[in-house]
Amino acid sequence: MNEFGVNVFPYREETNHFCNAAWVVWTSGMAAAAGREGRLDLLMSLVAQQVRNSVMTKTFYEVIDYRTGKAWRWPGQLWHVAGFISYFLFGVLGIEYDERGMSFAPAVPKTLRDLRLDNLRYREAVLDIAVHGFGTKFRMTCDGEQVDGLIPASLTGKHLIEFWS
Structure with a gap:
């Protein structure tokens, strides 16, 4: 390399x-x-x-x-x-991805901290994703509510997914 x-x-x-x-x-x-x-x-x-x-x-x-x-x-x-x-x-x-839904395991280098991705389509949902900080240890929320890292396959509509280091 x-x-x-x-x-x-x-x-x-x-x-x-x-x-x-x-x-x-x-x-x-x-x-x-x-x-x-x-x-x-x-x-x-x-x-x-x-x-x-x-x-x-x-x-x-x-x-x-x-x-x-x-x-x-x-x-x-x-x-x-x-x-x-x-x-x-x-x-x-x-x-x-699996049959239950979409999961996240962020690994965000310092240079890419505080990144944002808007309008990611996942099945019937549209996700805005915001990362606050960097590293590999994050707390995840969906529309302000803490979640365990899984977005269910049945989710519909627009949602804000945030990761907090």
Whole structure:
């Protein structure tokens, strides 16, 4: 791993769109795992790599050369934008789903403290999410009432979900 991303096939001598390349979407699971493990340093590094890449190129390229940071193949890839967004949903906010509903396990680096996400659609509900503070220990409320971290699948309408460190 370097400032350009994670080399997902580092043991191959050739350089092509798989070998010695950084792919945003392939590392979204790493961001989720970093959040689950409380590795705020690693999570922030993964986020910062992609912020750097998208700011430097003014778009989301599918392939970044791991050694040079040069974006050289397939610009404007919406699935890589989705991969980057998943860093926040599944890494920083720690969202998971099951048949009961949606749960959260936030892992918020200090740089991302006090973040807000509005109008996240979940089934028949629309959620505004506000994080107050940073870290991995949060108290969660829904419309001001303390909840145990689970948004039931049956929830409908607009709601404010807040996390307090």
